[in-house]
Amino acid sequence: MKKIINILLGCLILSIGVLILRHSHLVTGGTVGLSLSFSYIFNLPFTLLFFIINIPFYIFSFIQMGWKFTVSTILAVTIVSMLTSVDQFIPAFNMNPLAGAIIGGIINGFGLSILFLNKASLGGLNILALFLQKKCNWNPGKVNFVFDCLVVLSGIYFIGALKGMLSILSIFFTSSIISFYKKKIANSIQSEQDKEMYKVKSKVIAN
Template structure:
């Protein structure tokens, strides 16, 4: 009994460790996109686009935009998944707020879009595998994947493209095209790694132990 309890605790620790690492990687991707002036999709991209217009810090706006999706998640993805997602968003929000402590800097658009998009894709895969998401379109993408087998890369690209298209009024066409490249990179990473997605039911997780990573 003690051994079983110890294994559960260890599995839980690995799960939250991987969630924290995934949030860190995703936050790095968002940081690259923000400082390269590239728009991304989902609620994160919408928050990045609206933040300078509404003069509201990104981390506050990001949390606010996710509230409606928590309701959907609660009813269709389960309590455990919703709780884990809320914690993941809180971690990402906290990490993103640290950007204000960094000195001002800029990154060239093209490398920022490619590397930032890849980081976000890798971070999302890590969250998906541990029964979490970053809210918004990622909840819908994971729901469609688990319920209907729809490629998460394709659905995520569709959602993100809509967000970017709606934000072009504030950006140039060139910036918009580079932003599309960014979400294409994210979607490609999701599509290539979709076999790594957890096939367990919503609310459950299948954390990756370092020894199992090739």
């Protein structure tokens, strides 16, 4: 129950961060960033694009990270999609891009860290970052930053150079906060692996 409450909290925090970035006309990394970029380009709902883009990554997650992590991730993506859909009912407003980059980046960093600590993610490149930490002990914050920069750079043509640089500033704050929690995230992933190994050994002994 505690895990579900924490995932809900992480999703709520992330949704606020995403809406701040959207109303600052900025993007972020991962599938969130791709979805924001595509929503600007095609004028389609972020919620729909975010859910569709994540589908291929669910398959990878199931194979490499296990069904529990995958289910938690699908739950998180679905909740964030639902929470950000309230944007259509919010009166239109614009936020200063610099303030949006800093505030949105920090909020997203805390939201993602909460999800990672509870063995969930927002799908997409988050899954790859956690997989590389699991297999290679790579810093998930730095890996996210590299991936996210590539996503932002691919969308600079549509949002402009200045807002592109501010978007990179935003993911710098996000990645810095994730890096701060990297040891706790690694321990969380390891503890889950230990539990799975214990269950497998117990079944083998029982048989």
